[in-house]
Amino acid sequence: MKIVIINGSVRKGNTLAAIEAFSKGAEEKHEIEVIQADKLNIGFCMGCGACECHKGCVHTDDTNATIDKLVAADLIVFATPVYWWGMTAQTKLIMDxxxxxGAQLKGKKIGVLVPGGSPVDAVQYQLIKKQFECIExxxxxxMLFFKPFYASGKDDIRNDAATVEELIQLGKSL
Ligand SMILES: Cc1cc2nc3c(=O)[nH]c(=O)nc-3n(C[C@H](O)[C@H](O)[C@H](O)COP(=O)(O)O)c2cc1C
Known part of the structure; x- marks a missing residue:
């Protein structure tokens, strides 16, 4: 599979650690590309409707090239920290x-990796999961997987051998 991972975090913390571990497991069998969301120049969706959900965006920024990558992907992994009970703004910008x-993105396999600063039974993970289920x-x-992680310190995932191994195995299982 061609796997495209959207990294919705700016810092080299838990989301990156989760992506790295997942990729380590998946890269033996699959081609992986990571899109670093904050490095893109993508304007806000203006709701102009000119795209008609299939023509592409009128913006002459990184939007269409990014959506090209998502259209070409067999599996899209959204990796975002919880910010204010939701996905980060840079993740949402791509989502919008x-x-x-949208017509060309139908039928995709997706996965979601969500580190947050609260235990995994907290409501923010349910909110984010529900949002992805609605989009699904x-x-x-x-949606092949939705994985929340309790990671309040910057290196919590990197320092948690069991979680790293779980992510490697998740990547391998694909
Ligand atoms: C602006 C901001 C908002 C946050 N909001 C939440 C939140 O609503 N719920 C939560 O559990 N964690 C929240 N967090 C904590 C992060 O989700 C958590 O530290 C995560 O591991 C950060 O991932 P990163 O290291 O990839 O940046 C917030 C952090 C920041 C900086």
């Missing part, structure tokens, strides 16, 4: 732009 070619239904996606 999926609207411009709308775009006929197939």
């Amino acid at each position: 732009k999926c609207y411009c070619r 239904e709308y775009l006929s996606w197939d």
Whole structure:
């Protein structure tokens, strides 16, 4: 599979550690590309409707090239820390732009990795999961995994051998 991972975190902390461990497991069998969301120049969706959900975005920024990568992916992994009970703004910016070619993004396999500063039974993970489940239904996606992580310190995932191993095995299982 071609796996495209969206890293919705700026810092080299838990989300990156989760991505690295997952990739270590997956890279034997699959091609992996990581999109560093904060490095992209993507304007806000203006809701202009010119895209008609298939023509692409009118913005002459990184939007269309990014959506090209998502359209070409067999599996899209959204890796985002919890910010204010939701995904980060940079993740949401890409999510919003999926609207411009939603018709071409139908039927994708997706996965979600979500480190947060609270235990995994906290409501923020349910909120984020529900949001992805709604998008899954709308775009006929197939969510292969949704993994929340309790990681309040910057290196919590990197220093947690069991979690790292779990992520490696998750990548290998694909
Ligand atoms: C602006 C901001 C908002 C946050 N909001 C939440 C939150 O609502 N719930 C939560 O559990 N953690 C929250 N956190 C904690 C992060 O999700 C957590 O530290 C995560 O591991 C950070 O991932 P990173 O190291 O990849 O940046 C917040 C952190 C920041 C900086």
